[in-house]
Amino acid sequence: METREFIIDENSVNTRLDLFLSERMEDKSRSYIQGLIEKSQVKVNGILKKSNYKLKIKDKILITIPDPVGLDIEPEDIPLDIVYEDSDVIVVNKPQGMVVHPASGVYTGTLVNALLNHCSDLSGINGVTRPGIVHRIDKDTSGILVVAKNDKSHNKLAEQLKDHSMTRAYTALVEGILKEDEGTIDKPLGRHPVERIKISVIKDGKRAVTHYRVLERFKSNTLVECVLETGRTHQIRVHMAYIGHPLVGDPVYGYKKQKFNLNGQMLHAKKLGFIHPSTNEYIEFTSDLPDYFKKVLNVLKNELK
Structure with missing residues (x-):
């Protein structure tokens, strides 16, 4: 309790x-x-x-x-793209379309179901529905995240999230052309007062800071790197929409009329770095852009020719 x-x-x-x-x-x-x-x-x-x-x-x-009620979260033989694993942590590359952990109405096909099939020694701090889960990325965001195998590792990783010392860099494709090569968005975020599925910039929200850097400009889109200083729900998606450059393919914060037939926002967790909970050494991992992301970029590059 x-x-x-x-x-x-x-x-x-x-x-x-x-x-x-x-x-x-x-x-x-x-x-x-x-x-x-x-x-x-x-x-x-x-x-x-x-x-x-x-x-x-x-x-x-x-x-x-109250303590979470035990649910029958079944291990499932779902392929995992494991980037790194030892006795303390698992670093995985999550595909677009996969939910991180079971929640209301979604009890199968999640990353947790796959992890339970892979190993049984996951931290129990977040209860039976979220074993090992230190941080999340959205269902339709692809990329890299770390999972804790024991409570000691979980606590140490969670502390790094809290003090903003964990490195988290994302690659995003946004609508329009960003004029500045880099910038920082420092705007508080909270639940939208009317549309509860949305997060929005609100005066009394929690502080949220996103640093961005232009990687490449196309005819009507910009490829950017977004580095999280804080990690609020939908932070990059909301912040980029707030400055007038929503993510391509975003069904909630993006344009209603989309150029590409996508299954979600063009956002990929590219880089993750943290102090290892046992060795106390900094380690960092990167993840290649998924094929669907590369295909869209190739189309945009061809438009410039």
């Missing part, structure tokens, strides 16, 4: 209780939080409140999160 506590400051006054918690607890959905409130797992100043309660200055919220 886990407990979390929040003290309300002036920036969150008059915010609904469930909305505030869904913005602060990015690993939990709003419906899940509303369920906790209905089950008397959330108290404000020691008193049970409803989801629509409007927060007041200095309100103290205490949330009790």
Whole structure:
């Protein structure tokens, strides 16, 4: 069982209780939080409140999160592209279209199902549905991520994520021509106030910083490298859309009319570097662009001829 506590400051006054918690607890959905409130797992100043309660200055919220209910997450013989593996970590190259871990409505075909078939020694910090998962990338984002095989490794890797010392560089194809060769987007992100499946730039969101650098310019698109300083949900996708250059193929934040017949956004986790939890040495891994990404780039290059 886990407990979390929040003290309300002036920036969150008059915010609904469930909305505030869904913005602060990015690993939990709003419906899940509303369920906790209905089950008397959330108290404000020691008193049970409803989801629509409007927060007041200095309100103290205490949330009790029950242990995850065991699910029958079955090992599945799904091929894994393993970049590196030892007794502490597995670095894998996830294909586009694969969900990282089971969630509501998705219990098969995930990276976790494949990992459980490959090995049984994964960290248990994130419970039965997310064994070993330290960080995630979106279903339709391809590329590299690290999985922890034990709790010690998980904690050390999670700390590097928290203090922003883990290297995470992505290759992205965006709409339009970026004029500047490089730049930084420092805009806070949180759940969209109306469209809950979306993340948006909001005044009282969590700080989010993306550094970008132009790799190549085409006729009407730009290939960029995006380096994450923070790792918020959909960060690169939202930040690039915010400056007027959404990712090509993005079904949520991109153009409605797409030039290419794609299955998702053109975003690939290209580079990952971290301090190894046992050796304390910095190690770094890279992943080649997938074939679908290369094909689109070849079409764009031919347009320049």
